[in-house]
Amino acid sequence: MNVFEFMITRRESLWHLTVEHFYLVFLAVLIAVIIGIIVGIIITYSYTASVFALTICQVLMTVPSMAMLGFLLPFFGIGFRTGMIALVLYSLLPIVRNTYTGIREIPNSILESAYGMGMTPWHVLLRIQVPLALPVIMAGIRTATVMVIGIAAIASYIGAGGLGELIFHGISRTQPYRILAGAILISIMAVMADLILGWVEERLMVR
Amino acid sequence: MIKLENVTKIFPGSEIPAVDNLNMEINEGEVCVLVGPSGCGKTTTMKMINRIFEPTEGKIYVNGEDISKINPIKLRLGIGYVIQEIGLFPHLNIAENVATVPRELKWPANKINQRVDELLTVVGLDPKLHRNRKPSGLSGGQRQRVGVARAMAADPPIMLMDEPFGAVDPITRARLQNEFLRLQEQLKKTIVFVTHDIDEAIKMGDRIAAMREGKLVQYSDPNELLSSPADEFVANLVGRNRSIKRLHLIRAYEAVRSNVPFLEKGDSMESVREKIEDSELRAVLVVDDRQKLIGLVSADDIKKDRGAKVAGDLAQEIENYVTDDATLNDALSVMLNLGEGYVAVVDDGHKLKGTITLGDLLEVVKDDDARAAS
Known part of the structure; x- marks a missing residue:
């Protein structure tokens, strides 16, 4: 059986796995966006906090995904939730870092005139800092999403579901067409996410 | 209108005061120019008036009120502020930029719109053409105009201007200065104007405060500054060709x-x-x-x-x-x-x-x- 026959005959279950994979990534990135942007904003107010938070995120990124999953297993057991937690941790760094740099890179003259005219710090944040940092934050979300689509395949190993299952089953049963089908679908998803989020990012840059 | 009493500012980590025991009074409706070489404390002095910096010692009064007892946000909303880099918000269009302070003051939308059109006309920009443009689409001179319009949006009685015409070519600068003086003749705002350019100081100022190393060296009207400089420092600042400088003081x-x-x-x-x-x-x-x-x-x-x-x-x-x-x-x-x-x-x-x-x-x-x- 070649990979295309396989993909056509099993299209229903493949579709199911693709949706599951997408859902896993979407949820993980969504949570990471909420946490990451808030953390990224907070650390712009304190140099020490920024060094601390960015270092933690950096270290998290360097942990191999297998090791990360193995580490989380005793605490959260096998299944979807553990996989998602791992993915959230992986996507934090680009989002926190880009939120932080996006805000820090705003020229001082803009902030000085905003404060000097009597804007409250809250309004400066919501009306000036966040909108100006948005394209950079979006770039971080894009990096995180594309990366996590790949890592999510490994999360299938601990029963988080998704297209990774095809790959692991293919390995254990020596069925290369399964591995290939999983790899193709994951790649397509990653490329599409990159294109769509890249387009959004560009739209935000127009000024 | 504005009164500085024994004001000293020492920045953390520095031993030399940036502003050293400054006493001065700025009268209502006058343009007071702070002039001096860089590092003389002119900008620091200005920024203490809207509490961007807090004085280490001394008191500042605006309309007789000690500003350290006024909420900084409330104080600043009543003081127009223009800096050299202008600091227009690049993601907002011209109308939204000008509307910054009225929006903070929660004016109704139609009043804000009306005011924006009025101000753009006052600074010589056609509202129909410029309202919806982004700052990046404007020339340097136009940006300066928008900066001034934005500072005047809520009609503050006081304006602080830090080299507001510094970033444009000499011809545009002269034109902006003239327009601004014409405007000031009608509006009679109390203005604190910072510059390092003595020619600009003589042209714009009703009173000139020459500063050096945080101290006020001479505080007088431009004529007096030209005819009787207090010491060698002021004489050097004013330069030799004082007669030619006086040409700044006379209008066509x-x-x-x-x-x-x-x-x-x-x-x-x-x-x-x-x-x-x-x-x-x-x-x-x-x-x-x-x-x-x-x-x-x-x-x-x-x-x-x-x-x-x-x-x-x-x-x-x-x-x-x-x-x-x-x-x-x-x-x-x-x-x-x-x-x-x-x-x-x-x-x-x-x-x-x-x-x-x-x-x-x-x-x-x-x-x-x-x-x-x-």
Whole structure:
């Protein structure tokens, strides 16, 4: 059986796995966006906090995904939730870092005139800092999403579901067409996410 | 209006005070220029007035109220603020930029819109053309105008301006300065104006505070600063050619010669010849039926074009003119740039007011020297 026959005959279950994979990534990135942007904003107010938070995120990124999953297993057991937690941790760094740099890179003259005219710090944040940092934050979300689509395949190993299952089953049963089908679908998803989020990012840059 | 009492500012980590025991009073409706070399504390002084910096010692009063007891947000909303880099918000359009303070004050939307249009017109930008543009689509001069409009949005009685015309070319700067002075004549705001350019200080200031190493060296009106500098530092700051600097203080409408011969565009060739014969400059200005300046006829033009019937046919376009709110220094630079011995003076509506010649300028400078010597 070649990979295309396989993909056509099993299209229903493949579709199911693709949706599951997408859902896993979407949820993980969504949570990471909420946490990451808030953390990224907070650390712009304190140099020490920024060094601390960015270092933690950096270290998290360097942990191999297998090791990360193995580490989380005793605490959260096998299944979807553990996989998602791992993915959230992986996507934090680009989002926190880009939120932080996006805000820090705003020229001082803009902030000085905003404060000097009597804007409250809250309004400066919501009306000036966040909108100006948005394209950079979006770039971080894009990096995180594309990366996590790949890592999510490994999360299938601990029963988080998704297209990774095809790959692991293919390995254990020596069925290369399964591995290939999983790899193709994951790649397509990653490329599409990159294109769509890249387009959004560009739209935000127009000024 | 604004009063500084024994104000000292020492920045953390520094031993030398940036501002050292400063006492001064700024009167209502006056332009007070803080001038001095970089690091003299002029900007620091200005920024303590809207509490961007807090004084280490001393008190600042605005309208008799100690500002350390006013909420900084409330204080700042009542003080217009323009900095050299302008700091327009690049993601917002011009109307939204100008509306910043009214929005903070929660004005209703229609009142904000009306005010934005009014202000853009005041600073010489057509609201229809510019409202929806982003700052990146404007020239340097236009951005400065938007910056001034934004600072005036809620009609604050006080304005702080830190080198507001510093980032544009000299010609645009002179024009912006003149427009601003004309505006100030009507609005009578209390303005603290920071610059390192003594020429700008003399031109803009009702009172000038010369500062050095955090201390106030001299605080007086421009005339006095020029004629009797307090010490060598001020004398150096003002420079040697003080008589020429005084040209900054006199406006074209004060020095214009209005009894110059001119032609209307319908005048016959005969009177054209007659007037050119009479004029010292061997050329005569031509106006239209509403007294607007349209050009110049010289003796050469008559020779060249023998078919002309009236003065209007011969009139050549003229570049050496200034508006009547320009200073004599502006007039001088126009003469020097174009190599002409005189300039025509027109009002806002381009109506001819008269001329100023190089000789007139020499008279002014000579008179001053005589006065200074006596």
